[in-house]
Amino acid sequence: MTKTRLDFNRKNLPADIGASITMALVAVPDAIASAILAGVNPMYGFNALIMGTPIGSLFTSSQFMNIGSTAAMMLAVGSVMAGFSGDNILTALITLTVLIGIFQLLLGVFKLGVFTRFISNAVMIGFFTGVAAVLILGQLGDLTGYSSEYSNKVMQAVDLLLHPGSIDIPTLVAGLATIGIIILLGRTKLRNYSLALALLLASVAVLVLNLDSVALVGDSYKITGAIPMPALPSLSMVGTLIMPAIAVGLLGLIQAAGISQNVPNPDGEYPDPSGDFVGQGIANVASGFFKGLPLGGSLGGTSIMLSAGAKSRWANVFMGLFVATFVIFFGDQVENVAVPAIAAVLIVAGFSTFKFEAIRDIWDVSRSSRMVMLVTFIATLTVQIQEAVFIGVVLSILDFMYTSAQDVQIVELVEKGDGVFVERPCPTELADNSATVLSAWGAMFFASARTMEDLLPKADQAKRAVVILRLHGRTQIGSTFIQIVERYAGRLQANGGKLMLSGVGENVWKQLERTETFETIPEEDIFPATDTLGRSTLDATAAAEAWLEDQN
16 A cells, blocks of 8 residues: 655656646636636635645645646535625635545545445446536536526526527637637647636737626636635534535545546555545645635646656645746736636536546446436536535445345356366256255345345255355355345255255354354354365265255
8 A cells, every 4th residue: 555755856856847837837727717616716726726735745645646626526616605695705615625624634544535436437427427517507608698597507508598699799709719729729739738828818819809798807806916824714604514515525535536546656556545535635624724725636637747747746736836926926917817718618628527438338337327327417417516426425325235236146056076066057946855055146235135035946845955055255144144044944944954054254153153043054054164165065065965865
């Protein structure tokens, strides 16, 4: 497991500084767009990059993870911030960000990163596809200059289609031109700087052409070129914001887990998700105390860092310094950035999030995966983002339980001599005076145990039938499984037969002992697992055949 180290190496300095400059040029317009998406002053986006990103990057298990603002998190934050107004907005943002950091930090400290494995790919793709759709639809108003009265992004888009005459043409042209510039630059060596250059060119054009109807950032927000000063969260807001903080925090962790699982460190080892949780938690606590937006692992930012030649975590640290330099000297110029240009940047980001091949794969895998993806997608479009996160988590758990319950198979093992068993389909009924060896595959918790019971051969008619159930490799069996085994043993015994167990491990033996299963299945009919694979099943088979001979 990769440990968190500062790993400062002078040889990496030129490459890390070069990558940090590239990332800063990308992060500045992204911070502006993220803050607008969250419904707060762009200065809070800069504050997060100046304080949260470099501090958090020193503590992540991942060397390359870029901790930045993500569209999904900003949509969720925007939903939360919509409930506050005036001076309360900043206080609520500070409190929310600190709570997110504390939640993530606790999960990391208690090594709970493993639980991200239980968020299914179907839920992830459904959620992020929905987020991308909401992101695109939510920018259509700023792209066209039309302000809808509806709060739902889908309804805003429908309302826009019904009022084409209300579109401001200069605003639309500025936005479409920005998209065009991003696409064109994306095909050149300047692709890493396409967002920054597109914002700059479009905004300059709006000012030069004196397009008064085009909204600027300064129309809504006052931007000052200053380094962030500390501020305290509000204890009175904790009760209101704790659940949204957990939802947004989970969202950030789920996104970051994809980086931990797919981007190795320089030594070739993959980062520890729990260690990355700690880094994100510290980043958000720092960001919150310095009036910054919530941050999370950014796959896009990480990819840019790597493509720009980053060699260590210090590229993210230096990036914060370059953003601070930009804010000091040019921060007040952000007021002149054209709002439709920001909308265009977010729309392009939304389209880049769509993973059509992954959607196609999930659609083709199974009906349950297809339904989970669709339900998550629809939930993301129709309810608050933070609520959609919880729905996705619940769907993942239900999908796991349903799939595990159905993924159960029982096969018959037929001995072919020399201790070799061959698998055969499980018989539907047992024959009189016969010994049948069965092996069950799949999880054996309560739901799947009941599925196994339905697959067992009928035991009501066969006389003096012996069934040997192989439990090799199982370290735990649930109470439902024990109940089913005892019930099946009772059916066999009612017709003069018996149930025997083979390959029983030490932990399972203790469970059978504690639950007094030996009263139903005698201890001599239970064969412990041995170092020789199949030995206990051969011993059980020999004992069954000897017992049948005695009965005859």
